[in-house]
């Protein structure tokens with residue numbers, strides 16, 4: 001999927017060498033274990049583009065989302081918002097300048113919305129907090145937002161519990177859009193919904209992006225969804241960005257074995273010759289393997305992988321990967337040839 005032609009693609013948020021370490025929950029009284037939720041993550045989020053973040057559970061996707069939304073201060077590294085260091089702004093500046101620019105949609109709208117507030121109050125809340133316009137203007141904006149997310153006017157009086165899961169997620173999206181943000185961070189926004197409404201919510205996000213020129217960080221376990229939605233994709237493994245690039249490159253010509261394994265598990269037209277089954281869970285983020293974190297599950301790993309995290313290799317199109325034994329380039333062309341031969345025959 002390509003960005004709308006008028007979308008400006010310059011940098012909105014930039015993460016430079018961001019680390020997030022938490023205190024381990026089970027560290028014991030005298031232990032000082034740290035959970036390495038994010039390690040040396042560098043990423044750029046450009047205006048008007050959809051960046052897809054993929055990886056298995058526990059790889060650091062939500063932590064990255066919290067860093068991007070300013071909810072989590074990095075332990076190390078910098079977050080730049082429109083070129084300025086976010087954490088050198090005063091709390092008031094962060095609230096006034098950064099807060100309205102980034103909206104968040106969480107996974108489960110049943111827990112993200114206050115069950116005691118009507119839909120009107122839920123959507124109007126950010127407008128009240130940021131004192132946007134007169135009461136009449138706020139009411140008009142609430143109705144405009146309701147319309148934008150495809151909900152009928154009578155739902156304004158409803159409580160979240162009286163709505164379906166899909167309708168609740170539309171309310172959450174309306175609230176995220178209230179302050180006219182430049183970026184929406186959507187953390188697995190369809191995974192708690194019935195399969196039947198997932199496509200509707202995805203289509204709504206695509207539609208909003210095209211109508212409003214919104215940028216988006218879209219987080220998912222599901223590479224197929226990300227391939228459909230995103231302009232660029234970043235693949236996370238154990239707190240590290242292991243591959244990044246245009247969605248078409250990363251999904252058709254993945255170079256990192258982990259990405260290849262994720263893709264091989266996804267049925268698609270570009271069928272992988274065989275499914276790669278990864279053995280065992282993602283290792284503990286409290287004690288990640290030395291060198292490449294994927295080496296303990298990688299079928300190509302050797303001693304070279306144990307020494308240091310591989311430096312990035314980048315092609316001329318900006319596709320980057322961190323692997324000393326990458327998958328061969330131009331697999332997509334080879335696969336097309338195979339599919340073409342089979343179809344011709």
Ligand SMILES: Nc1ncnc2c1ncn2[C@@H]1O[C@H](COP(=O)(O)OP(=O)(O)OP(=O)(O)O)[C@@H](O)[C@H]1O
Nearest residue numbers: 022023025035037056057058059060061062063285
């Ligand atoms: N507040 C916290 N305290 C301690 N450890 C944490 C905290 N938040 C996250 N972690 C740990 O950091 C790592 C990354 O977690 P994160 O939630 O970012 O992963 P994720 O990829 O979003 O997973 P999921 O898809 O299951 O939501 C995990 O090992 C997690 O247990």
